[in-house]
Amino acid sequence: MIASIARRFRGASAGYLLIAPVLVATVVFLVIPMVVSGYWSLTHYNGIKPPQFVGLQNYLDVLSNPRFQRAFQNTIFFVVMGMGIGPLLGLGSAILLNDNLRLRALFRTSFFLPTMTSLIVVATIWKLMYADNGIINAVAAFFSLPGHPWLTDPTTALPAVVVTAIWQGFGFETVVFLAALQAVPKEYYEAATMDGAGPWAKFRWVTLPGIRPTIVFVYVIGIIGSFQTFDQVFVMTNGGPIQATRTIVFDLVDRFNKLDIGGASAVAYILLVFLAVLSYVQLRLGESRD
Amino acid sequence: MRSRFRALAGLATLAIVFSACGSSGATTNPTVGPTTGPTGAASGTAGTSPEPTAAPSYDTTPVTIKVWDYYGDTTPIKPTLDGFKKEFPWITIDYQALDWDSMNEKFKAGLGAGEVPDLATLDMTWIPTLAANGALEDLTPISGGRVNGKPITDQYTQGAIDAMTFGNQMVSMLYDFDTYSLYYRKDLFDQKGIAVPTNWDQFRAAAKALAESSKPGGKLDKYLTAIRPNSFHFAQYLYQDGGSLLNPDNTAAVFNSPAGVDAVNIQKALLDDGSGKYWSDADGDLTPAIKSGEVAMFQDGPYYMGLLKSGVPEQSGKWAVATAPYSKQPGSYLGGTGLGIPVQAMHKDAAWLLAQYLLRPEQQVGVFNYAGAAPATTAALQSADLTKPDPYFGGEQPFSVFLESMKTSRPFPYVGAWDDIDVAIADAMQKALLGKAPVQTALDDAVTETNALLKK
Numbered sequence: 001m002i003a004s005i006a007r008r009f010r011g012a013s014a015g016y017l018l019i020a021p022v023l024v025a026t027v028v029f030l031v032i033p034m035v036v037s038g039y040w041s042l043t044h045y046n047g048i049k050p051p052q053f054v055g056l057q058n059y060l061d062v063l064s065n066p067r068f069q070r071a072f073q074n075t076i077f078f079v080v081m082g083m084g085i086g087p088l089l090g091l092g093s094a095i096l097l098n099d100n101l102r103l104r105a106l107f108r109t110s111f112f113l114p115t116m117t118s119l120i121v122v123a124t125i126w127k128l129m130y131a132d133n134g135i136i137n138a139v140a141a142f143f144s145l146p147g148h149p150w151l152t153d154p155t156t157a158l159p160a161v162v163v164t165a166i167w168q169g170f171g172f173e174t175v176v177f178l179a180a181l182q183a184v185p186k187e188y189y190e191a192a193t194m195d196g197a198g199p200w201a202k203f204r205w206v207t208l209p210g211i212r213p214t215i216v217f218v219y220v221i222g223i224i225g226s227f228q229t230f231d232q233v234f235v236m237t238n239g240g241p242i243q244a245t246r247t248i249v250f251d252l253v254d255r256f257n258k259l260d261i262g263g264a265s266a267v268a269y270i271l272l273v274f275l276a277v278l279s280y281v282q283l284r285l286g287e288s289r290d
Numbered sequence: 291m292r293s294r295f296r297a298l299a300g301l302a303t304l305a306i307v308f309s310a311c312g313s314s315g316a317t318t319n320p321t322v323g324p325t326t327g328p329t330g331a332a333s334g335t336a337g338t339s340p341e342p343t344a345a346p347s348y349d350t351t352p353v354t355i356k357v358w359d360y361y362g363d364t365t366p367i368k369p370t371l372d373g374f375k376k377e378f379p380w381i382t383i384d385y386q387a388l389d390w391d392s393m394n395e396k397f398k399a400g401l402g403a404g405e406v407p408d409l410a411t412l413d414m415t416w417i418p419t420l421a422a423n424g425a426l427e428d429l430t431p432i433s434g435g436r437v438n439g440k441p442i443t444d445q446y447t448q449g450a451i452d453a454m455t456f457g458n459q460m461v462s463m464l465y466d467f468d469t470y471s472l473y474y475r476k477d478l479f480d481q482k483g484i485a486v487p488t489n490w491d492q493f494r495a496a497a498k499a500l501a502e503s504s505k506p507g508g509k510l511d512k513y514l515t516a517i518r519p520n521s522f523h524f525a526q527y528l529y530q531d532g533g534s535l536l537n538p539d540n541t542a543a544v545f546n547s548p549a550g551v552d553a554v555n556i557q558k559a560l561l562d563d564g565s566g567k568y569w570s571d572a573d574g575d576l577t578p579a580i581k582s583g584e585v586a587m588f589q590d591g592p593y594y595m596g597l598l599k600s601g602v603p604e605q606s607g608k609w610a611v612a613t614a615p616y617s618k619q620p621g622s623y624l625g626g627t628g629l630g631i632p633v634q635a636m637h638k639d640a641a642w643l644l645a646q647y648l649l650r651p652e653q654q655v656g657v658f659n660y661a662g663a664a665p666a667t668t669a670a671l672q673s674a675d676l677t678k679p680d681p682y683f684g685g686e687q688p689f690s691v692f693l694e695s696m697k698t699s700r701p702f703p704y705v706g707a708w709d710d711i712d713v714a715i716a717d718a719m720q721k722a723l724l725g726k727a728p729v730q731t732a733l734d735d736a737v738t739e740t741n742a743l744l745k746k
Contacts, residue, residue: 046423047402
């Protein structure tokens with residue numbers, strides 16, 4: 001067996017050597033930190049004194065902590081609202097762009113531009129827009145509508161942050177869906193037309209099945225990204241008001257800032273396990289109908 | 291040839307792995323205790339003063355110390371470094387400028403990685419967490435209870451010494467102080483015939499008289515009084531009404547007392563009658579609102595003098611500072627910037643030399659001249675630079691007001707859970723001021739949460 005493994009390695013040795021740097025970087029910068037963080041999650045560790053093994057105590061503390069529970073709740077809301085609206089906007093704009101309309105490249109670039117802009121810049125701009133004397137309230141005043149403290153009202157703060165995230169993110173979904181739409185063979189649409197299918201039927205029976213793998217990809221990546229929301233919250237609301245925008249990753253960073261490295265690591269692993277299970281379920285659901 | 295290439299590539303890969311896994315962060319902690327700096331017996335009690343000693347002798351082995359400074363462009367530290375280098379030529383400074391936010395995160399990340407400076411500017415509100423985790427060096431042995439040859443107790447107020455002490459360790463040296471007084475638009479007060487308030491009733495009346503509407507009959511939206519829902523401002527009003535945050539031995543929260551309710555209600559009253567402007571920490575500093583005229587009165591610390599001068603120069607001569615109006619007694623939270631030496635620092639003795647240099651009166655005056663902030667040592671506060679008339683404040687001497695305020699200021703309780711307690715108090719303030727919960731309920735909930743944190 002060892003001889004056959006050695007033989008196989010000799011045969012593919014050039015390939016292994018070429019991927020070695022990436023493998024080494026992955027091990028050094030991803031695998032090793034993950035293992036170390038996993039160990040820290042089982043300890044009380046402040047980064048200064050040696051870690052003290054406490055088993056699953058950090059996990060119990062985190063899961064029973066009201067602020068973490070609120071963070072989890074807020075994150076679920078963020079994901080549901082963000083992924084409920086964002087991909088729909090992305091798909092809608094991709095369908096519009098899929099037609100051979102004029103200046104399609106300009107529209108595509110415009111939709112994708114926010115995605116390429118720094119999260120911090122986008123969050124800062126939207127924070128100014130949401131301000132009491134910002135453009136949103138100014139437009140409201142123009143139409144004789146009352147202004148609103150969008151980011152200081154606990155009821156509207158989180159939806160306001162989600163809107164920012166949707167605005168920034170749907171351009172990516174647009175581009176991905178557009179590529180997927182263009183890969184659906186035109187013959188299928190022609191065949192559907194010959195069978196008397198209308199626009200909705202074509203969308204339901206040709207487009208959606210044709211782009212199903214892309215839909216799964218968008219949702220898997222999007223949900224993972226949404227669960228890791230931090231930058232917009234940090235810039236726009238700093239987790240407030242009254243923890244209304246505190247997210248899981250914000251909770252993680254907050255623990256780190258309090259030198260609770262063990263607790264922060266436990267949050268990271270809770271998020272990892274949750275996302276792994278969720279992604280597995282999504283992928284299985286995506287496969288099951290094929 | 292091919293096998294030689296494979297062998298070399300394999301060796302290179304191994305070299306990368308071993309160098310990346312090698313410990314670059316491990317530092318050895320030097321022995322604590324002065325080998326440089328003033329000689330003298332170390333005292334077991336923070337801030338006590340042994341007998342004066344002979345002239346200091348220094349270990350002049352060349353050394354480079356890392357200094358992290360969060361003052362930014364207006365730093366009072368960087369301009370002093372050339373002078374320090376002339377006096378201590380064997381000490382080279384590796385100076386890094388950071389901002390306030392980055393310093394907090396970088397410092398804490400550095401603690402975990404063992405990549406720490408030898409001396410850092412630290413916000414006094416960070417000290418409880420850092421000290422409780424053993425991150426800061428006890429300066430008692432290294433100082434021998436003295437700074438620049440004089441007892442520490444002679445150079446700071448008692449409140450300042452309390453702020454620098456965690457347990458029985460002196461964990462930082464206060465470099466600039468923060469204590470609140472009342473900033474108000476004097477030109478508007480004079481124009482409208484409003485007297486400077488000295489108690490809460492007058493404060494409320496003044497705020498109401500000051501506020502205006504930009505549209506006839508419309509909502510009050512100009513010349514408002516800033517209401518800040520955070521623990522600093524809550525403590526301000528709480529102390530003024532004779533209350534406290536925690537009991538004397540810091541084992542239980544007591545801020546849901548009648549004084550605590552009053553402290554929130556006075557602020558809520560301004561919001562309810564429209565004369566107050568709700569301004570959360572997430573909104574940043576007040577200068578945009580001051581510039582637009584939206585805010586014309588607020589309570590804050592000396593550093594706002596610098597912010598006003600740089601951010602709102604066109605309002606020079608229109609502002610004044612007065613003692614904060616109080617209900618039962620003057621009071622304020624005491625904070626500021628401390629100079630801290632991490633316990634993992636490589637060159638503590640040299641760092642202590644720099645800290646002392648920065649605390650000399652002539653350097654402390656730079657805290658005002660460069661940063662517009664208030665130097666922490668009492669000697670510097672008497673200097674001519676700080677007591678001269680300030681044209682921005684109508685030729686008055688605002689520092690004398692802050693100095694008075696410092697005498698009745700107290701730091702936040704130094705408990706390890708302070709960061710979480712701070713959030714609990716801020717949340718309670720926000721709930722009460724935004725009308726999401728009755729004031730007493732909001733404070734009671736925060737007290738329950740605080741007591742649970744104190745028990746941990």
